[in-house]
Amino acid sequence: RKEVEQDPGPFNVPEGATVAFNCTYSNSASQSFFWYRQDCRKEPKLLMSVYSSGNEDGRFTAQLNRASQYISLLIRDSKLSDSATYLCAVKQNNDMRFGAGTRLTVKP
């Protein structure tokens, strides 16, 4: 079983749609959680950290469920510029593990 698992997609949605991604992790000792965005042939860029209480940044909302060991990302009012691969990342101490990413394409 992979340490961090994501649905690879692709998710193809129209502009303005709401889309949600889930990510599950196997290490119950994981301490920190993040969502990164990676454009084609570019480096991962931090989208947001994920806190136990849930957190929101504009159109993006992240949730953490420690009991079920999953994190989620909700994107509202999708824009064309949201098209990218979204990687969840799970960290214990200094060791960060990434999911394989979920590919999102937002179409006009």
Next chain:
Amino acid sequence: DTEVTQTPKHLVMGMTNKKSLKCEQHMGHRAMYWYKQKAKKPPELMFVYSYEKLSINESVPSRFSPECPNSSLLNLHLHALQPEDSALYLCASSQDEGTSETQYFGPGTRLLVL
């Protein structure tokens, strides 16, 4: 400024060559990382340096040799690589090695081993 720089951007090398990848950050971060990413795969952690000391080596073959000359620089020395080592090599840094610290990535070096 959350910038991590890496050179070169692209590198082609033969299996008998010796080359080095360089990473630099001027954010005062004390933890630096090397990751390897193959196409359509997640980044995989290779090495972690904390306060210029190697703290994690994820069982990486000895043909990859990291070096941290100072707190701003991280090198990855390459020798006798195999074609399967072709990948995007990403450097990252974080303020400290704490669990909640965010890692910031450089643009990567795209390596092709012939």
